[in-house]
Amino acid sequence: MSDTREVISSGNELAALAAYDSGCLFYGGYPITPSSEVMHAMTDLMPKAGGAAVQMEDEIGGVAAAIGAAMAGVRSMTATSGPGISLKAENLGLAQMAEVPLVVVNVMRGGPSTGLPTRVAQGDVAQAKNPSHGDYKSITLCPGTLAECYTEVVRAFNLADRFMQPVFVLLDETLGHMHAKAIIPTAEKVKSEIKPRKTFDGDPKDYKPYGVGDDEPAILNPMFSGYRYNFTGLHHDADGFPTEEKETCRKLIDRLFRKVDAHRDEIESNEEFMLDDAEILLIGYGSASLAIKEAVVRLRDEGIKAGLFRPITLWPSPEKRLYELGQKFDKVLVVELNQGQYYEEIQRAMARHNIEKLTKTNGRPFSPQDIIDKVKEVF
Amino acid sequence: MALRPIKNLKEFSTANERLEGAHLLCPGCAHSMIVRELMNATDDNLVIATNTGCLEVSTAVYPYTSWDTSWIHIGFENAASAISGAEAMYKARKRKGTLKDPDAPVKFVAFGGDGSTYDIGFQWLSGAIERGHDFTYICLDNEVYANTGGQRSSSTPVGASTTTAQAGRVSYGKKEKKKDIVAIMAAHGAPYVAQVAPNKWKIMAKVFQKALETEGPCFINTVSACTTEWKFDPKNTIEVTDLATDTLIFPIYEIVNGTELNILYRPKKVLPVEEYFAAQGRFKHLFKPENRHIIDQIQKDVNERWEYLQRREEARV
Numbered sequence: 001m002s003d004t005r006e007v008i009s010s011g012n013e014l015a016a017l018a019a020y021d022s023g024c025l026f027y028g029g030y031p032i033t034p035s036s037e038v039m040h041a042m043t044d045l046m047p048k049a050g051g052a053a054v055q056m057e058d059e060i061g062g063v064a065a066a067i068g069a070a071m072a073g074v075r076s077m078t079a080t081s082g083p084g085i086s087l088k089a090e091n092l093g094l095a096q097m098a099e100v101p102l103v104v105v106n107v108m109r110g111g112p113s114t115g116l117p118t119r120v121a122q123g124d125v126a127q128a129k130n131p132s133h134g135d136y137k138s139i140t141l142c143p144g145t146l147a148e149c150y151t152e153v154v155r156a157f158n159l160a161d162r163f164m165q166p167v168f169v170l171l172d173e174t175l176g177h178m179h180a181k182a183i184i185p186t187a188e189k190v191k192s193e194i195k196p197r198k199t200f201d202g203d204p205k206d207y208k209p210y211g212v213g214d215d216e217p218a219i220l221n222p223m224f225s226g227y228r229y230n231f232t233g234l235h236h237d238a239d240g241f242p243t244e245e246k247e248t249c250r251k252l253i254d255r256l257f258r259k260v261d262a263h264r265d266e267i268e269s270n271e272e273f274m275l276d277d278a279e280i281l282l283i284g285y286g287s288a289s290l291a292i293k294e295a296v297v298r299l300r301d302e303g304i305k306a307g308l309f310r311p312i313t314l315w316p317s318p319e320k321r322l323y324e325l326g327q328k329f330d331k332v333l334v335v336e337l338n339q340g341q342y343y344e345e346i347q348r349a350m351a352r353h354n355i356e357k358l359t360k361t362n363g364r365p366f367s368p369q370d371i372i373d374k375v376k377e378v379f
Numbered sequence: 380m381a382l383r384p385i386k387n388l389k390e391f392s393t394a395n396e397r398l399e400g401a402h403l404l405c406p407g408c409a410h411s412m413i414v415r416e417l418m419n420a421t422d423d424n425l426v427i428a429t430n431t432g433c434l435e436v437s438t439a440v441y442p443y444t445s446w447d448t449s450w451i452h453i454g455f456e457n458a459a460s461a462i463s464g465a466e467a468m469y470k471a472r473k474r475k476g477t478l479k480d481p482d483a484p485v486k487f488v489a490f491g492g493d494g495s496t497y498d499i500g501f502q503w504l505s506g507a508i509e510r511g512h513d514f515t516y517i518c519l520d521n522e523v524y525a526n527t528g529g530q531r532s533s534s535t536p537v538g539a540s541t542t543t544a545q546a547g548r549v550s551y552g553k554k555e556k557k558k559d560i561v562a563i564m565a566a567h568g569a570p571y572v573a574q575v576a577p578n579k580w581k582i583m584a585k586v587f588q589k590a591l592e593t594e595g596p597c598f599i600n601t602v603s604a605c606t607t608e609w610k611f612d613p614k615n616t617i618e619v620t621d622l623a624t625d626t627l628i629f630p631i632y633e634i635v636n637g638t639e640l641n642i643l644y645r646p647k648k649v650l651p652v653e654e655y656f657a658a659q660g661r662f663k664h665l666f667k668p669e670n671r672h673i674i675d676q677i678q679k680d681v682n683e684r685w686e687y688l689q690r691r692e693e694a695r696v
Binding site: 030032033036037039042043044053056057058059083113114117198 | 545
């Protein structure tokens with residue numbers, strides 16, 4: 001029997017279906033364009049799964065309810081757009097600090113502020129790295145195709161449970177509202193690959209939720225299972241109780257970084273498109289990569305050997321691979337729907353400044369011709 | 380309180396429009412009727428803040444604007460906060476004598492839909508009323524998130540079908556009761572609180588005028604029939620609103636200083652609530668036999684509510 005199926009759907013609906021197939025049982029959210037279809041679909045799917053979808057009174061309530069449900073032990077999700085992330089920021093910081101697994105879908109639109117509610121942008125890439133105050137290491141995935149709106153949400157749930165922290169999935173207005181055929185894994189396949197979060201099943205007296213190795217995530221047993229611990233956004237010790245003891249505080253934040261940094265190989269995901277014999281390196285992600293691929297093919301028709309490197313995990317960035325590519329290619333062009341938020345990360349990772357960029361912030365997607373023209377202009 | 384005389388119909392219809400008609404609100408939307416009437420009810424300078432919502436997205440589409448006033452579009456939840464800041468600074472500058480024309484009359488007004496008033500902006504409105512800024516807050520209550528695809532709000536009434544509280548085989552739509560926002564605002568001790576509807580335009584204009592003339596925070600809930608989400612023919616906005624007020628689903632009344640309740644409109648003939656429901660697609664499932672009891676329950680609630688309002692009017696407490 002085939003492991004895949006063909007569906008006709010939109011990015012937003014596929015994100016919801018992926019949550020359902022991944023065993024998500026809770027959705028907390030609030031209406032916001034262009035992500036509302038995720039909530040519409042979840043209000044239908046969650047009761048069918050025996051879970052609940054709750055429309056809260058605002059964005060803050062949406063993420064806080066999702067945190068509560070995650071603490072209760074179930075897979076939990078919220079979806080919104082950039083202005084919603086801005087409001088949720090405080091609670092996203094709490095979820096990082098207290099190590100709550102959560103999937104946060106952001107269907108990006110033009111910003112800042114209310115911006116361009118019905119138009120596309122990739123302006124929340126920097127925000128996803130550090131949405132709130134304080135130090136922690138974000139995990140952010142960025143689908144570039146309709147099918148990935150499904151598969152990356154599936155991956156996000158597994159990563160959230162693995163690393164015990166919120167995982168962002170950055171869709172954008174183009175992908176969220178794109179309606180077409182997609183080939184996605186079957187629900188059975190997804191279910192068979194679910195990796196639930198670790199639990200502790202020893203004597204409740206010995207349970208230390210945050211007393212783990214220095215590169216390991218917390219082990220938070222679900223509520224109502226006989227294990228008791230303290231939950232807080234304050235610096236805390238192995239039991240979860242607040243502390244200001246300097247070594248404990250240092251170790252806690254070090255661990256929040258190390259649990260991600262030491263396991264980058266489990267998180268990193270990239271696509272390399274026609275890169276082997278390329279002379280010009282294009283870098284782009286998300287919906288912009290659709291136009292870049294088309295541009296690569298058309299440039300090659302004209303004898304210009306271009307190729308695409310597409311990070312699917314944006315944070316942590318694929319810095320090793322970027323460095324290698326930076327050494328190999330003289331001609332590098334970064335294409336993104338913002339003023340260069342990821343461009344700066346690529347400059348850092350490649351340790352060089354002579355990188356070209358093509359940016360757009362008027363709410364319109366790139367056309368392949370935009371990219372072809374830019375390549376001919378700068379190289 | 381001595382009110383300046385209200386404009387008559389002729390004066391209303393011949394006065395300069397303060398909200399230009401060339402906006403992008405849906406045909407039949409009651410928002411523009413309400414906003415227009417508020418603005419035309421006064422010749423004073425207006426400073427207006429508007430929460431994100433249908434009104435905001437439709438009245439200022441680049442490069443055009445419908446507003447002849449100072450106009451602040453703020454986030455989804457903060458019109459009451461922004462107008463608080465504007466009003467506080469106006470007062471401070473007036474005290475300092477740094478205003479160009481200190482005697483020019485200025486009124487501060489904030490608009491929000493029910494989503495931004497009953498839900499996301501609730502805390503900010505509550506704070507502004509408690510602090511006692513001199514402003515009038517108008518809620519354009521269409522009982523749904525009309526700007527983002529018709530999701531339920533805490534103003535959506537029992538039995539209405541929305542995209543996140545859908546009627547179907549197992550559900551009759553929204554199950555939770557609509558918040559009584561008028562009572563909540565009156566309980567803040569606001570000097571003037573009212574609920575009005577655009578079909579009774581003279582009452583509405585009088586109430587707006589009273590709110591603008593009252594010193595301190597005033598809250599007006601306005602019934603704004605939504606042709607798109609309530610699902611009725613755009614030409615029937617006023618007819619549907621007539622049914623809302625004549626079935627007493629939306630009683631029209633004011634509360635002065637938190638205690639003195641006055642009913643401002645008594646229907647000559649009170650209609651059964653099902654006439655109101657029958658006029659709108661969002662309630663059509665209520666007429667299935669298995670949902671009839673919902674209509675009966677709502678009728679009972681409406682009767683009790685009307686009885687309560689009349690008793691409060693009489694008791695003056």
